[in-house]
Amino acid sequence: MAASMQLIKLRPFRLHSTSVPKHHSRPLVIRCSATPKSYNITLLPGDGIGPEVISVAKNVLNLAGSLEGIEFKFKEMPMGGAALDLTGVPLPEETLTTAQQSDAVLLGAIGGYKWDNNEKHLKPETGLLQLREGLKVFANLRPASVLPQLVDASTLKKEVAEGVDLMVVRELTGGIYFGKPRGFGTNENGEEIGFNTEVYASYEIDRIARIAFETARKRNGKLCSVDKANVLEASMFWRKRVIAIAAEYPDVELTHMYVDNAAMQLVRNPKQFDTIVTNNIFGDILSDEASMITGSIGMLPSASLGESGPGLFEPIHGSAPDIAGQDKANPLATILSAAMLLKYGLGEVKAAERIELAVLDTLNKGFRTGDIYSVGNKLVGCKEMGEEVLKSVDTKTHASV
Numbered sequence: 001m002a003a004s005m006q007l008i009k010l011r012p013f014r015l016h017s018t019s020v021p022k023h024h025s026r027p028l029v030i031r032c033s034a035t036p037k038s039y040n041i042t043l044l045p046g047d048g049i050g051p052e053v054i055s056v057a058k059n060v061l062n063l064a065g066s067l068e069g070i071e072f073k074f075k076e077m078p079m080g081g082a083a084l085d086l087t088g089v090p091l092p093e094e095t096l097t098t099a100q101q102s103d104a105v106l107l108g109a110i111g112g113y114k115w116d117n118n119e120k121h122l123k124p125e126t127g128l129l130q131l132r133e134g135l136k137v138f139a140n141l142r143p144a145s146v147l148p149q150l151v152d153a154s155t156l157k158k159e160v161a162e163g164v165d166l167m168v169v170r171e172l173t174g175g176i177y178f179g180k181p182r183g184f185g186t187n188e189n190g191e192e193i194g195f196n197t198e199v200y201a202s203y204e205i206d207r208i209a210r211i212a213f214e215t216a217r218k219r220n221g222k223l224c225s226v227d228k229a230n231v232l233e234a235s236m237f238w239r240k241r242v243i244a245i246a247a248e249y250p251d252v253e254l255t256h257m258y259v260d261n262a263a264m265q266l267v268r269n270p271k272q273f274d275t276i277v278t279n280n281i282f283g284d285i286l287s288d289e290a291s292m293i294t295g296s297i298g299m300l301p302s303a304s305l306g307e308s309g310p311g312l313f314e315p316i317h318g319s320a321p322d323i324a325g326q327d328k329a330n331p332l333a334t335i336l337s338a339a340m341l342l343k344y345g346l347g348e349v350k351a352a353e354r355i356e357l358a359v360l361d362t363l364n365k366g367f368r369t370g371d372i373y374s375v376g377n378k379l380v381g382c383k384e385m386g387e388e389v390l391k392s393v394d395t396k397t398h399a400s401v
């Protein structure tokens with residue numbers, strides 16, 4: 001297989017400042033690799049399948065690193081429901097401080113049935129929002145590409161799915177998930193209500209728009225901004241700011257689409273899209289939708305980056321309580337998140353590519369977890385999939401895949 005078939009079609013970059021220079025033609029490179037290389041990684045396994053996929057991804061990260069002369073010091077901290085049970089809060093101060101002081105953070109997933117319906121208490125999900133806010137990781141990159149090995153796992157017809165290669169750039173620390181006022185109350189008729197607020201300031205839109213334009217420029221120069229500017233003032237403002245920032249990127253073709261149409265177009269003709277930029281909630285929803293084009297939500301990794309400090313890397317899926325503890329989870333999304341950690345978080349591109357190639361090799365050999373299984377392949381569990389990827393990390397190089 002050609003070495004050019006990258007899982008993640010974007011050169012590494014680090015988000016430097018809100019004022020990215022005009023017509024920036026070089027990748028915003030991270031740190032130079034100095035020897036000996038040692039990195040502190042905070043591991044946040046969380047809940048449900050989180051610990052299962054983190055345990056596998058940690059081993060893969062460790063091996064890929066060691067083969068490239070990199071040492072990792074891992075520190076595992078409680079987060080989400082596990083932390084709520086242990087400490088009474090979903091993001092203990094020590095967890096946040098450890099994460100902030102590390103070189104990168106790898107998260108499994110949080111949440112589950114056990115903590116549903118506890119309106120009075122903090123939810124595991126509150127901890128995740130606090131973590132993203134605490135790390136100031138406003139830019140969430142969610143690549144979604146259909147691998148040739150998994151075309152038959154896509155929910156779409158072969159000819160529609162083949163070759164899909166998208167990047168969703170999701171704003172991660174603003175919008176309705178963070179807007180105030182929020183809460184429960186009563187309306188003027190005395191009826192109970194729940195309410196949230198969608199609010200975006202210009203600096204929040206400008207900085208994510210610049211990241212999206214930079215991303216599109218490094219890919220194929222096409223950016224689609226998804227909003228609901230026909231109805232929502234926050235979206236009208238979003239569109240106005242994206243258009244203003246577009247003046248800095250005359251080489252990038254900008255289009256706009258309403259989110260309802262985008263949801264439909266994604267499954268009608270996904271190849272019309274390359275880079276999509278959108279707000280927190282629309283990006284959350286559209287990336288889950290895009291995952292099924294690629295075969296499974298168990299395949300999609302993500303990188304959340306800020307202007308400085310450690311990045312947060314996590315699969316886009318949740319804690320999957322329906323399959324937790326059964327060794328059924330697909331660990332590839334988390335393994336690929338570890339590759340993104342190496343590439344975008346640490347600038348360790350070679351080690352990242354080792355992981356990407358190992359994933360492709362494992363799929364080439366026919367290993368499949370249940371979510372991406374098709375007849376003729378070998379059905380494996382989370383652990384065995386991890387072991388197979390480990391074997392491939394050990395043996396595969398660019399030349400041999």
Ligand SMILES: NC(=O)C1=CN([C@@H]2O[C@H](COP(=O)(O)OP(=O)(O)OC[C@H]3O[C@@H](n4cnc5c(N)ncnc54)[C@H](O)[C@@H]3O)[C@@H](O)[C@H]2O)C=CC1
Nearest residue numbers: 109110111112297298317318319320321322323329330371
């Ligand atoms: N970043 C995070 O930690 C996230 C946490 N959540 C939380 O996770 C809990 C469950 O949420 P759901 O809506 O059920 O979403 P989910 O993503 O956990 O699961 C949705 C469906 O996808 C399947 N699935 C997810 N990951 C998989 C994997 N790696 N391999 C195979 N199948 C997989 C699940 O079995 C389930 O059928 C909730 O408490 C939710 O708030 C949801 C999304 C993100």
Ligand SMILES: CC(C)CC(=O)C(=O)O
Nearest residue numbers: 125128129284316317318
């Ligand atoms: C669990 C939520 C806080 C967010 C979510 O679903 C996501 O980021 O994908």
Ligand SMILES: [Mg+2]
Nearest residue numbers: 284285288316
């Ligand atoms: Mg989500």
